[in-house]
Amino acid sequence: MRTLFLAGLLAATAFAATAADYKAPRNAFGQPDLEGVWSNASLTSLERGPQFKTLTITEAQAKAMESGRARMMEAQSRPTDPNAPAPKAGQDPGGYNAFWTDPGTRMGRIRGEVRTSWLIDPADGRLPYKPEGYKLYQDTLNKARNTFDGPEARPLGERCILGFGSTAGPPMMNVLYNNHYQLQQAKDHVVIVVEMNHDARIIRLADKTRSPTHIRNWMGESIGRWEGDTLVVETTGFNPGESLRPYFGASLFLSPDARVTERFTRVSADQILYAFEVDDPTVYKQVWKAEMPLNAAKGPVYEYACHEGNYSLPGILAGARKAESEGRRPDAVDLAE
Template sequence: MNHRRRPLVSVVAVVVAIGLLGTMQASAQTDPPRTAWGQPDLQGVWDFRSITPMQRPNDLADQEFLTTEEAAELDQAAVERDVQSWNREARRTEAGGNVGAYNNFWMDRGLKSVGTRRTSLIVYPPNGRMPSMTPSGQERAQARRDYAREHPADTWSDFSSGVRCILGFNAGPPFTPSAYNNNMQLFQTPDTVVVMTEMVNTSRVIPLNGQPHLDPDVLQWSGDSRGYWEGDTLVVETRNFDAKRKWRGTTASTRLVERFTRVDAETLEYTFTVTDPETWTSAWTASVPLVLNPEPMFEYACHEGNYSMPVMLGGARTEELAGDGQP
């Protein structure tokens, strides 16, 4: 009996956590800008850079918020790390060298923690960390690690969807702060919104007219999204994820609920709740404040079928012939 009640308790706890977060937002926000048809205007390019970690560091234990001084120290440390990266000795391209993230010019991690001074983007569970993985989730994770170790580049499908330019590592959904391309553009009509992330130009066209979800057998990289208004908050529910995207080890059972709330002229509060009973023992929720970016969002030129794929596979075959890898 206790096992049957546990999921209900988890769901109730998440709802309470989101409710409290919503109350805090409501008390702080001014009347949001509105469209000509009366909805809150969520349009624009939104910057979600942040140095606040997704999970609360272990050394902060039950500390939910940083002090003003601690937040300032964290921000200053980020600035100093960035300066050190710029001042490093130049690295020249050479055979066998890193052809990926070798140049700080391409990095755009951000230099500030979130304005709330939270110690993590995760707001539920209360410890600011992801819930424990289920036994089956742990088994799948170990199987992936074992396979990747033995078969790093046997064929194109051994590479991640990010390397293959199908999905970006921070595009989601849900989208989350990462090394670069931390922008999202939102377009809006009375019955549709479009959410497009800078990373790999991932776009979701989201009906708001009550249109039913696709058949459960129709799976997509970014899932199938449907939206509706809950007061001044846009709620987007997404399902039908293709498990091949392997986002944090999730399965096709994943359900995602995103909430977009215009707090003021410059801020859009973005919260999301992820539920996958095959991966985690409970749902978890994160909150990411987005800042209006006055600059346009440019195309990120990463595309599936890029010529680097046959080059990478060719490099793996060369290593095998040289005895550095296992055929």
């Protein structure tokens, strides 16, 4: 154990020294070059799971977790048996296997440390909801799950407007698959193309004018500036329709009046340190802060090709209409049956 600890300490120290000495290359405009395809795929998530007590764990602990996840994914990715008996009426028909998912295979590593959450403040790695903010989140989540009146009431991911789980951001979160981002730079703009759901966020560098408060864009309005080698982006004016960003047990909620400040710093040839903080007093007790690595990935980014009105949405609404015609509440039945 002592040997492992010393090895980890030496690796972290060597990484810190290398990062401190690194100087990002410049593009034709003299700006730090952030262009390329990057990925935030990881086994680490925004909030810290109950199995972790600290922000960091040892390499040995991380390797054990990564090996366990690899075995689980291998089992879940086995081909589906085409000769399996058909489910009986009322039974769960099951789902497809997991070979198509790509959540990542490793825990996140920042400055040579293995991270158990992206959140660094609060220190417990949990989102600091106010009681009324958490109630707002829960009420919105329940409404999104249980309203079937029409397509407008369904979550944005189902409607192919924005990727689920705050993939487009800001802040940009890792999810089950399609975790690639392509950064493109011009003199007065930076564009972030998001693999999940074909979103593209335009960050203005020269024009600092904010839109009137009644104009609320998807992904908000992002205005950036350079502070040394760091691109700082402040985003406000979020659309009320994107307050809920659902992703299994790791959903995120931001009010339309939230302010998100992001910092992109290239710390090595193959990594950008992506740090961000969220100021949203409507929902949270304090400003919360996080940091995440964006790791270099092989391009190109292929088209996601999500389109509104695909088979899923008509199926969901048709299931609700069938339940209603039979005198049942759609939110009380399994619409996949």
